[in-house]
Amino acid sequence: MLEPTAGTSGSRVDPRVLRTRALLRTAALELASERDADTITMADIAERATVNRATVYQHYKDRDELLLAAMESEITALARAAARCPLAYPPDRMPAELVELFRHVESNTRLYRQMLGPNGTARFVNHLRDLLANEVTTQMDAAGARSDGAPPNDLRAHYVAGAFVGLITRWLTRPDLLSAEAVAAAAWEGLRRAS
Known part of the structure; x- marks a missing residue:
């Protein structure tokens, strides 16, 4: 699976990190089903997921990586x-x-x-x-x-x-x-x- 390792300590991932990633993937899928992928920005995903834009970048390096994970x-x-x-x-x-x-x-x-x-x-x-x-x-x-x-x-x-x-x-x-x-x-x- 294509999941970044940010926020991991050893082999255990903090549950908050998992929840945030799930929110981001859900937001990305919702947006991807509504409009063209090239019009979706990290800010759009952050807004839909109700998180700060910097939070998105803590978990995924760019929009394509997030869309692929989603x-x-x-x-x-x-x-x-x-x-x-x-x-x-x-x-x-x-x-x-x-x-x-x-x-x-x-x-x-x-x-x-x-x-x-x-x-x-x-x-x-x-x-x-x-x-x-x-x-x-x-x-x-x-x-x-x-x-x-x-x-x-x-x-x-x-x-x-x-x-x-x-x-x-x-x-x-x-x-x-x-x-x-x-x-x-x-x-x-x-x-x-x-x-």
Whole structure:
């Protein structure tokens, strides 16, 4: 998890520090779901969290670090959904887990739209892609290395993860939001062709 260590003594974190960080992350998520990430300032977050602006800087070095920490639970949930879905070697029929992965994003459309849209943060996009790529690499490694001269698993995994992030981004920024099922079907077809 991406949590700064400010305010820690040994391995125990002061409960006040944890409460303050929770307030800041909640404020950042609320603001990120309301408007473009690049328009959010540390002062906005401090005001929403009802803390002094200097307090924000004691816990996070900049807005992007705070937004990424705030989105960590969302990213982790998406990575968990990807872990349940066969992304490396898709089966003959579209797995229900793939639909669930897109339903997770759909249930948080506004937040993902803001974070992946043109005014989102590169750190968020990179972190999301890396987590998905790590999950795909894990699945490929568990299935055994390919011997047909295919590129290394990590390159293939980043290809799939990049495609997923691109697909999710396009889906959420289309004027007509397709259903999670429709997008899952498109992703599944792409996965089958890529594997």
